[in-house]
Structures are given as C-alpha cells and as structure tokens.
Amino acid sequence: MRSLICFVVVISLTACGGGGGGGSSASPSPPPAITPPAGIPNVNPPGATRIAYGADGLQFGDLRIPAASFGPGPYPVAVVVHGGCWTSGVGTLVSSASLADALTKRGIATWNIEYRAIGDAGGGYPGTFHDWSAATDYVRTLAATYPLDLSRVVLVGHSAGAHGALWLAARKRIAAGSELAAVDPLPVKAVVALDGPGELRPSLGYSGLCNNAAERLLGGTPEAVPDRFRQASPSELLPLGVPQYLVSATFLTPGPAARYRDMAVAKGDMVTIIDQSSSGHFEMVTPGRSQELEVENTVVGIVGP
Template sequence: MPRTSLVLGLALAGLSLSTPVAAQGLTPDAVDRLPTRVPHAVHRYGPAPQQYGQLRLPEGRGPFPVAVVVHGGCWTKGFATLANTAPLASALAERGIASWNIEYRQLGEAGAGWPGTFQDWGAGTDALRDLAAKHPLDLTRVVTVGHSAGAHAALWIAARPTLAADSEVGAAAPLPVQGAVAVDGPGDLAAFVGVDEQVCGQPVITTLFGGKPAEVPARYADGSPAQRLPFGVAQALVASVVLPPDAARAYAANAGGDDVRVIALEKAGHFDMIAPGQPSTEQVIEAVETLLAPR
C-alpha cells in the first residue's frame, strides 16, 4: 500500500471509529524531509541490515537522559523507516535529551514478525549499554517514545522486564525504562485485529504474531502491552486517530495501578505529531520531559 494511501486510510479509519480525523495534515514523506541533526553515532546492534540506530546527543557534557525513539509504519516494509522519526529525535536532542532512534525488521523482511521484530526492539534498547560505554548517557533515566506501530513498541519495551527469561521475546537482563510515550498507536493488539486492515490497507497483526489471538494466545500475552499490565512504568498515551481517545481511556482504566496519562488530541494529523514545530509534537516532547523528571 503506497504511503499516500496510508494517509487516506488513516482518515477513513478515523471516520469509521468515530474519532477525530487526521485532517489531511503532513504526509509521511513531508516529515521525512524535515531538517534533522547529524547523528553523533550510528551503531549496529545485530547483523541484519535493519539492526542499527542513530544516536544524537545534546550540547554539553552530560550524562544525558535518553529517549529510545521507534518509528511506525504498520509494522510493514515500505511504509516508514527511522527517517520518519529523525526530526523528532533531533528535536529531543535540542531539548537536552539524548535520542536513540532505532531501525528494526518489518514484515516483508527476512526474520521479521514473531519473534524477530520484538527481539529487535529489545536488542536495540539493550544496545544503550554499549553506547553508554562511549557516550555520556544516564541509563537510570530512559524513556521510550514511539509513533503509530512504534507506539506498540514503546509500550512493549517498557513492559519487557515482566516477561519470563525463557519467553521467545524475553531477555535475561532487559534494560529497564522509567516511562513510555505511545503516540497514536495501539497498546491492545488483540483489540486492534480488524482495525489494522482499515488503517494499513491489509491485515498485519495476525501476520506479526503468526495467528489470531485464539490461535497463539501465549504470543499475545507476551507481545501485547495491554496484557502485560500492570508493569510498573509510567505511561503517556497520545490519542487521536489510530489510537482513539476512548481506546486509550479503556487501556488506562485497566492499567492495574500503573500511572497512565491520556493526552487526547483533536484535529491533529497523524504525522503532525512527530513533526517539530507542530503543536501536537510539542505535547509529545513535553510528555517525554515529564516522564524523565524526578519522581
């Protein structure tokens, strides 16, 4: 599905779900073309071509808090790359927050889906330990921020320490984070089955997990953040079109004591939310700053 069709699909999804429509805001290509800062480092966290990230540092000596930034794109090759979140990653660095913008394997690429895509999100986050050996990073102050499908990743990374070490997508010592910002993307993946076809133009969740919730329940239990709640991490859900405010509030209502803040935006373009200079992006950055503040 072409990226221009994705914008239309998002608007149609918004209409069908009775949520604010992503008024024809910025296109993903327009966001890709926004100015960005040159990364201080490009680091590989695995052998696959997609297993790398870009580190951007603020001015000064540090150590700096860190935002792990994860792009969206329907979990599928051809929709988006880390170029789509490079402007947001650059803006975070300008605000005093080191940004680690990761690429990962998407559906249609070798090794993607279950468990590879999830393993990439985890390994990419854990790579901060290697980066901290060379750069002034404060790994006690790490927040994830993801857009669209990356919102799922941001929440899942935060929930990862609750997984059993022998889970297919688990790890022996996952890097803990202190907050997660999910920008207009789903936290309940079982509930997103069916909606995904409206948003992405094709079913993607059952492909990502390798089956429907009833067919592979253990995978959804390990891979859907809503089924990991509570996981003891503060979260901010930026809701608009792909994540309707009602769905965000339902997630928060079932958070089991987790601190979950819902930021409901009206008439915010889906891609405007990751475009520095847009009011909705400012709210995303402020949410990251709030979660990094001493608690």
C-alpha cells in the same frame, strides 16, 4: 536495505487499506506506501551517528548527543521507535528522525532505532521483538562510550512503534522460556506512546487497520496463536510498573485510549491520556507543530534536559 520511503506508520483506520475485521482466514494484502500530507517532513536531519547494534543490515540506530551548551552530560536518553504498520517498506527510522532531532535540541540524547519488520528476512515474530529488545538494551553499550544517563531512559514510540515502546516496558513480565523473554532488560522511567495500540486483539477488529498487520506480525489469529498475543500485547502484560503517556489522535482514538488506561490503572499503573484527537497522525512528530511541542514537553518533563 529497504528504501527510506514515506513517513507513514499507522496513519488512520482507513489509510492502510480496506478490509474487514480480525480473525479472517484470508491472507490480507500488505499495506501500501502512503505519502504524508503537505508540510510533513520526511528527512533525516544531520548530526546523528549511525551505529549497528547487531549483524543484520537493518539492526542499527541513529544516536544524537545534545550540544555542548547543555553541559558535559551524562544526558537523559529517549529510545525512539518508528512505526509503519510493522511492515517493511511502510516506515523507517526517517519517519521519527525529526522528532528525535527536536528532542536532542532540548538536551535529551536520542537513540532512534531501525529494526526488521514483516517482509524483511528475520522480521515479524519473533524477530521484530528481538530487534526492539536488542536495540534498547544496547544503550548500555553506548553508555560505555557516550555520556548517557542510564537512570533516565524514556521510551518514545509512534504508531506501530507506540506498541513497540509499550511492549519494551512490559517485556520484563514475560515468563522465562518464552521466545520473547528478556534477560536483564534495560530499566526505563516511562513510556510516551504516540497514537498507537496498547492492545493487539482489538486492533484486529478495526476496519482497515494496516490490512490486519498485527495478525501478520504474530503469524496468525488470536485463536491460532494465543500465547503470542498474550506475550506481544502490552495490555495483557499489565502492570508495566512505569508511568505511561498515551497521545490519542487519529488511530488511538479516545475510546481505545480510555479502555487501555482503565485496564492499566486497575492494575496499579499511572496512565495519562494526552488528547490530540482534533489533529492528525503526523502533527505530533512534526517539529513546529503545537502537537509535537506537547510531546517534547512531556518527554522533557519525564527525564529533564
């Protein structure tokens, strides 16, 4: 199992390595491990039950159930997808564990998922997407044992995991026959995408974005593997058919956030931008920070305690 290292995800447009825009034929170096700023926790709080959703050592999640003071349930569910440049060794579910724990303390069951990433055996395309799907749909299996309300499921993803959360809501629109096609995907009420991309093609042009990890995720440039980009980029699968809340900060700056919103709204979706552009990439997932409380309140407002 890969080590549980720094709380990274796509920290900023320059932090994940230098480099030029997308489309380069050169093989980029993998993004480095990055130490979070002082005061940002990188811990997995106690109280979670670790459960495998597949046979691989990285196919598992941490399930947290609200305290008895919230009643017997069934409880709403937040499926939490961590970031990390889509790359092994950059982020793990520990990256999003504190947020998951905070949501559970608000009365929401959380399923914080691990998955294979670039560099892991079976990770990248299509394995990373298959793991996201399998982990999310496994909530149905969990509901047979735990008091989970399948009518109140929200997807919450941070950084590269924000792309994953948006894609999970969009996958129902992928045509049968595709490697990424979903069979009876779990319905969700909304997506809360924290400072991560809804578009993959533009992300290749952002200087220093994880050393063009999106290109490595999909195994080539948009010109070389156009079908993969069409099926992996939420912006090309619109409308998602559920409300989307985009937290805009260090990575998903106001310009790209507005561009995605405008595309989605033009297709009939409801998109709300939560502007945290004056803060960093980590505050929104750090309990005790006002930015994280805003995320908590957004999720609670969607599915209720």
